[in-house]
Amino acid sequence: MDLNGKTAIVTGGVSGLGNGAARRLMAHGARVAMFDVNRDKGLAAEQEMGDNARFFEVDVTDPEAVAAAVAAVAELWGGVHVLVNAAGIAPAMRVVSRDGSLFDLDLFKTVISINLIGMFDVIRNVAGVMARNEPDDGGERGVIVNVASIAAFDGQIGQAAYSASKGGVVGMTLPIARDLGPLGIRVMTIAPGIMDTPLLDAAPPELKEALGKIQVFPQRLGTAEEFAHLVHTIVENQMLNGEVIRLDAGARMPPK
Numbered sequence: 001m002d003l004n005g006k007t008a009i010v011t012g013g014v015s016g017l018g019n020g021a022a023r024r025l026m027a028h029g030a031r032v033a034m035f036d037v038n039r040d041k042g043l044a045a046e047q048e049m050g051d052n053a054r055f056f057e058v059d060v061t062d063p064e065a066v067a068a069a070v071a072a073v074a075e076l077w078g079g080v081h082v083l084v085n086a087a088g089i090a091p092a093m094r095v096v097s098r099d100g101s102l103f104d105l106d107l108f109k110t111v112i113s114i115n116l117i118g119m120f121d122v123i124r125n126v127a128g129v130m131a132r133n134e135p136d137d138g139g140e141r142g143v144i145v146n147v148a149s150i151a152a153f154d155g156q157i158g159q160a161a162y163s164a165s166k167g168g169v170v171g172m173t174l175p176i177a178r179d180l181g182p183l184g185i186r187v188m189t190i191a192p193g194i195m196d197t198p199l200l201d202a203a204p205p206e207l208k209e210a211l212g213k214i215q216v217f218p219q220r221l222g223t224a225e226e227f228a229h230l231v232h233t234i235v236e237n238q239m240l241n242g243e244v245i246r247l248d249a250g251a252r253m254p255p256k
């Protein structure tokens with residue numbers, strides 16, 4: 001799909017990987033709506049990015065807010081052509097901690113409701129709007145790019161909830177692509193390795209350097225720009241559909 005004059009929604013769009021994608025899509029001619037719960041960052045990003053970027057304060061776990069915001073974007077810019085689902089959280093906890101306490105079930109449910117159910121809700125609402133687009137010359141109406149994680153495959157100690165949520169994203173990629181294929185909508189998932197984003201802000205430089213060594217080559221953390229580049233490639237290349245791509249420089253995560 002050619003991005004010129006198109007509209008994109010990016011969840012988690014005001015920070016890290018989502019914001020990298022939002023900026024790249026905008027730089028290639030798209031108008032971008034950033035759905036996020038972080039109001040301060042959202043307003044700052046909107047101001048910095050200019051007229052073709054809008055912040056919508058949306059919690060992806062709130063079905064009414066999601067439906068209203070998707071409808072508002074479609075109304076504002078006359079449709080939605082690209083969706084990048086990058087909103088997510090990654091808290092860690094052991095199933096049984098050293099002090100004997102058990103994994104907090106509410107925390108498990110929260111991770112699943114944001115990373116998996118919230119993502120699905122945005123997908124279904126946006127797909128409903130994409131279905132009304134005029135198809136382009138290639139018969140395409142929309143492209144959806146989800147963000148999973150390599151934790152879907154090699155989850156570490158403490159990542160039961162996070163890995164379950166991202167495994168769900170991996171698992172639903174093909175069936176959603178099959179559902180939406182007849183409408184001319186493609187669905188892909190990126191499974192990033194360790195990326196240098198605000199998610200890792202709390203990590204000391206020594207830890208970041210040690211994490212970099214897990215990669216086969218290059219032995220460093222990935223960047224939001226490299227993630228955005230892959231999003232752009234997926235949007236442009238029509239043969240990419242129903243698949244999960246690891247973006248991890250060959251990393252296979254150890255248990256901890």
Ligand SMILES: NC(=O)c1ccc[n+]([C@@H]2O[C@H](COP(=O)([O-])OP(=O)(O)OC[C@H]3O[C@@H](n4cnc5c(N)ncnc54)[C@H](O)[C@@H]3O)[C@@H](O)[C@H]2O)c1
Pocket residue numbers: 011012013014015016017018035036037038058059060061085086087088089090114118147148149150191192193194195196197198199200
């Ligand atoms: N950084 C990494 O190493 C890495 C690796 C693999 C996968 N990922 C995934 O990439 C995605 C983006 O992560 P990031 O590293 O850019 O982190 P980030 O914290 O910089 O960005 C995540 C954004 O999601 C938003 N968000 C959280 N809960 C939300 C909700 N309920 N509704 C709407 N927005 C919400 C946050 O406010 C934040 O702006 C996440 O899904 C994460 O799991 C990150």
